[in-house]
Amino acid sequence: xxxxxxxxxxxxxxxxxxxxxxxxxxxxxxxxxxxxxxxxxxxxxxxxxxxxxxxxxxxxxxxxxxxxxxxxxxxxxxxxxxxxxxxxxxxxxxxxxxxxxxxxxxxxxxxxxxxxxxxxxxxxxxxxxxxxxxxxxxxxxxxxxxxxxxxxxxxxxxxxxxxxxxxxxxxxxxxxxxxxxxxxxxxxxxxxxxxxxxxxxxxxxxxxxxxxxxxxxxxxxxxxxxxxxxxxxxxxxxxxxxxxxxxxxxxxxxxxxxxxxxxxxxxxxxxx
Amino acid sequence: xxxxxxxxxxxxxxxxxxxxxxxxxxxxxxxxxxxxxxxxxxxxxxxxxxxxxxxxxxxxxxxxxxxxxxxxxxxxxxxxxxxxxxxxxxxxxxxxxxxxxxxxxxxxxxxxxxxxxxxxxxxxxxxxxxxxxxxxxxxxxxxxxxxxxxxxxxxxxxxxxxxxxxxxxxxxxxxxxxxxxxxxxxxxxxxxxxxxxxxxxxxxxxxxxxxxxxxxxxxxxxxxxxxxxxxxxxxxxxxxxxxxxxxxxxxxxxxxxxxxxxxxxxxxxxxxxxxxxxxxxxxxxxxxxxxxxxxxxxxxxxxxxxxxxxxxxxxxxxxxxxxxxxxxxxxxxxxxxxxxxxxxxxxxxxxxxxxxxxxxxxxxxxxxxxxxxxxxxxxxxxxxxxxxxxxxxxx
Numbered sequence: 001x002x003x004x005x006x007x008x009x010x011x012x013x014x015x016x017x018x019x020x021x022x023x024x025x026x027x028x029x030x031x032x033x034x035x036x037x038x039x040x041x042x043x044x045x046x047x048x049x050x051x052x053x054x055x056x057x058x059x060x061x062x063x064x065x066x067x068x069x070x071x072x073x074x075x076x077x078x079x080x081x082x083x084x085x086x087x088x089x090x091x092x093x094x095x096x097x098x099x100x101x102x103x104x105x106x107x108x109x110x111x112x113x114x115x116x117x118x119x120x121x122x123x124x125x126x127x128x129x130x131x132x133x134x135x136x137x138x139x140x141x142x143x144x145x146x147x148x149x150x151x152x153x154x155x156x157x158x159x160x161x162x163x164x165x166x167x168x169x170x171x172x173x174x175x176x177x178x179x180x181x182x183x184x185x186x187x188x189x190x191x192x193x194x195x196x197x198x199x200x201x202x203x204x205x206x207x208x209x210x211x212x213x214x215x216x217x218x219x220x221x222x223x224x225x226x227x228x229x230x231x232x233x234x235x236x237x238x239x240x241x242x243x244x245x246x247x248x249x250x251x252x253x254x255x256x257x258x259x260x261x262x263x264x265x266x267x268x269x270x271x272x
Numbered sequence: 273x274x275x276x277x278x279x280x281x282x283x284x285x286x287x288x289x290x291x292x293x294x295x296x297x298x299x300x301x302x303x304x305x306x307x308x309x310x311x312x313x314x315x316x317x318x319x320x321x322x323x324x325x326x327x328x329x330x331x332x333x334x335x336x337x338x339x340x341x342x343x344x345x346x347x348x349x350x351x352x353x354x355x356x357x358x359x360x361x362x363x364x365x366x367x368x369x370x371x372x373x374x375x376x377x378x379x380x381x382x383x384x385x386x387x388x389x390x391x392x393x394x395x396x397x398x399x400x401x402x403x404x405x406x407x408x409x410x411x412x413x414x415x416x417x418x419x420x421x422x423x424x425x426x427x428x429x430x431x432x433x434x435x436x437x438x439x440x441x442x443x444x445x446x447x448x449x450x451x452x453x454x455x456x457x458x459x460x461x462x463x464x465x466x467x468x469x470x471x472x473x474x475x476x477x478x479x480x481x482x483x484x485x486x487x488x489x490x491x492x493x494x495x496x497x498x499x500x501x502x503x504x505x506x507x508x509x510x511x512x513x514x515x516x517x518x519x520x521x522x523x524x525x526x527x528x529x530x531x532x533x534x535x536x537x538x539x540x541x542x543x544x545x546x547x548x549x550x551x552x553x554x555x556x557x558x559x560x561x562x563x564x565x566x567x568x569x570x571x572x573x574x575x576x577x578x579x580x581x582x583x584x585x586x587x588x589x590x591x592x593x594x595x596x597x598x599x600x601x602x603x604x605x606x607x608x609x610x611x612x613x614x615x616x617x618x619x620x621x622x623x624x625x626x627x628x629x630x631x632x633x634x635x636x637x638x639x640x641x642x643x644x645x646x647x648x649x650x651x652x653x654x655x656x657x658x659x660x661x662x663x664x665x666x667x
Contacts, residue, residue: 084382126345141520148606148627149436165345166434169447172523172605172617175627179506179602186511189520 022247025053025069026060029101029152029195030235034073036262041253050250057152064238065089070247072238075101075152092241097234098254100269102196103157104205104219105231106181108188113137115207115216118230121161124191127168132189144171145180145192153177156233157193193231196224197267224269232269305650309643312427316419317440317637323408324417324439325393325401332356334418337440338432343400344439351398364392364401390414402439422637427644433608433619435628435638443641447610449648451525451618454611455600458529459536459593464586466533467540471585474541475548476570487545494538502602505531510603517615523605525614531599536589543588547581548574587660594653597622621649 024034031054038050053069060072061082078095086093105121107113116124116135123129124142132140146167147154158164174180177194184190185202196219199205207216210230223229237251244251253259260270317337318324324340326332332355335343342348343361352358369378373388386409393399393414401414422443430444470490474483505527514522551574559569575582605617606627625642 087381143521149434155436163346164438166341166437169432169434170607170609170617172521172607173619173627174606175601182506183510183523186507187514187521 021048021050022070022250023051023053023068024071024073024237025055025063026073027057027075027152027235028054029075030073030098033099033235033263033266033268036266037250037254037259040258040262041250045249048250050247061238064093064240065091070239070243073098074236074238075233076156077234077236078238093238094241094244096237096239096251096255097271098237099235099260099263099271100224100232101235102219102221102224102229102269103153103193103231103233104196104199105191105193105208106184106199106203106205107191108184108186109202109204110188111137111204113206114204115209117209117213118161119212121208122163122165125157125162125167125171126165127170140189143187143190144168145183145187145190146171146173147177147180147193148173148175153193153195157231160231160233161193195267196221196269221264221269225272235268302650305643305646308640309645309647312422312443312637312640312644313424314421315637315640316421317443318419319439319441320636321405322439323401323403323405324419325389325399325403325408325412325414326417327393327397327399327414329397330356330415332417333415334420337419337422337426337442340417340419340440341432341434341437341442344402344437359398361400362396362398364396364399364403366403368392369403386410386412422641427641431610433624435641441637441641443637443644445621445645445648447608448619448621448624448645449652450611451604451608452594452620452622452649452652454525454614454618455528455532455604455620456590456594458525458614459532460586460590462529462533463536463540463589463593467537467585467589468544468582470537471541471544471548471582472570472575475545476566476574487542490538490541493534494542498535498596498598499602501531501535502599505599505603513615519615521605521617523603523617525604525611525616525618528600528604528618528620529614531603532593532596535596535599536593539592540585540589543585544578544582547578547585550581551577583660583663587657590656591653594656595622595649597626601626621645625649 024038031052034052038052042048042050052073055063057072057074057076060069060074061078063069064072065082065085078093083093105116111132113132113135120129120135124135125144125146127144129135130142132138132142144167146157154167158167172183174183174192177198180192180194181198181200181203184192199219205219207218208230209216217223217229219229219231224232237254239247255271260272263270324335330351332351335354339348339354343354344363348354349361350358351361369385369388369392372392378384378388386407389401389403389407390409390412393401393412399414419440427443427445428449429446430442431446432442432444433448434442474486478486506523509527509530510522510524512522513519513524513527555573555577556569559573560566564572600620601623604620604623606619606623607617608619608624609617611618625645628638629642
């Protein structure tokens with residue numbers, strides 16, 4: 001989060017000198033990806049200047065409404081009331097999926113548990129299951145790590161894994177994804193969730209099942225790509241249809257093979 | 273002569289205006305804090321611009337925010353648990369609208385949403401609908417549920433902190449207050465004895481060479497940014513505590529208080545040492561001349577003389593501990609539960625404000641709740657400072 005903040009301050013400052021062609025604003029999850037897109041595109045197309053700012057999905061969409069950005073990047077689908085507000089303002093909005101992001105459920109590498117069902121995950125993260133032996137592991141207390149309540153990742157996990165139920169009050173709320181990885185790697189009974197790009201050797205990613213234990217799917221780029229891994233979310237660009245021509249070549253660059261290779265290299269899941 | 277007078281007057285007015293500006297600025301900040309924070313008690317915890325609707329025949333009129341949370345959490349599933357008839361609760365939000373009705377029924381510009389909601393609510397007797405207030409049909413057939421405003425006792429005695437929970441947020445700050453007090457109190461317990469002992473050693477016992485090495489090193493501690501302390505705590509202290517006490521989790525109140533104690537030490541040591549050293553040599557010499565030993569003159573003459581300076585050192589050190597944010601945010605785990613021991617995770621008030629204020633919608637209920645937390649922190653510090661002042665004046 002702090003890194004994203006620093007970057008979001010630095011990037012506009014760096015690109016201000018160039019001729020600004022368009023502005024991308026919103027989700028911090030999309031931020032590293034959009035920055036890479038902009039960096040490569042600006043380098044390849046002299047005279048163009050695409051600036052990228054973070055702030056959160058909600059902030060980006062609000063900026064689209066107030067015309068302070070050209071493109072809103074979002075890690076969630078536009079909410080119904082946001083759609084209505086844009087419609088009231090007379091703005092027809094176009095939605096483009098630029099990539100996918102998968103959330104992996106992680107545990108300490110010494111934990112013998114390697115797979116869980118959605119129902120078990122719900123029980124663990126809402127506090128109804130509190131010991132690893134209840135899900136086939138050793139007799140050890142489960143320590144739940146989560147992101148802060150204001151993060152988009154928190155909302156997504158709550159909606160798609162916990163069925164909109166609240167996290168357990170005893171869940172440890174970490175300010176950044178890096179802190180979740182650090183804590184899970186040094187706490188034996190820990191469980192947490194992070195984006196695919198954050199997976200590393202010190203932590204173990206669990207296979208999850210969304211069909212009550214019939215099939216378990218491992219979180220990796222291939223499974224997210226062929227849509228068998230369930231905790232996957234699309235990352236969106238939203239823009240006003242009328243001004244599309246202004247940055248059409250940038251969008252088609254993102255959707256091109258070259259753009260999607262950047263997606264893969266940055267640890268996200270390409271479209272096809 | 274005249275010029276000197278004018279300069280003096282000028283200097284006087286500069287001094288006067290700068291201190292006035294400072295005082296006014298402080299008062300203004302306090303005013304802003306209280307104005308934003310107290311607003312919390314004039315609003316309902318229901319999300320702004322939303323309505324909770326039920327079927328016309330449902331006898332339930334008003335629900336507490338905790339009951340609504342339990343219903344949407346799936347912990348309460350029958351109306352009889354909240355004073356209604358024996359029937360299942362059917363939850364309904366805009367998401368269900370998209371699956372219950374086709375796009376055509378909703379209309380190309382969603383113009384039929386109010387009618388669809390009305391339709392759904394009138395057909396299901398057990399319905400509990402949560403939707404935007406502007407979608408209320410002009411002839412809405414259901415009745416609306418009132419959610420009472422956040423009350424002071426709910427705020428102070430509440431044990432659940434779910435500031436972003438929909439449809440109603442839970443603002444119970446008791447675990448946060450207790451967490452803050454626990455961490456600060458433990459930090460004081462560690463920092464004061466160690467700080468005082470070190471100050472005495474450096475002022476009275478250490479050789480000049482030793483002092484010349486120790487003093488700059490300790491003062492250097494004060495210049496390290498708190499996030500560095502926090503990171504040190506997370507990667508070194510937290511795993512150590514976990515191992516030593518054989519705990520399931522290392523992010524504990526203990527980790528927070530040790531880090532805070534380390535951070536408060538430079539302030540305490542530097543100021544206490546300075547005030548011990550400022551004891552006039554003549555006093556000490558007189559004590560020694562009367563036959564008192566080094567220890568006796570230290571404890572009977574020097575320390576009592578330096579008492580007020582040492583007190584000031586404590587206050588400043590403790591002030592740093594209670595208000596410290598970043599380091600604590602990183603090592604205490606931030607779980608908003610009632611602390612039952614120092615070996616469990618806690619969430620402190622400063623960490624909560626720092627972690628949530630940036631994303632809370634400006635002027636919203638959550639925003640106001642965070643300012644109300646600020647007031648509590650202010651009151652705690654105020655009480656503490658007054659207590660110390662009282663003790664000082666009594667002795």
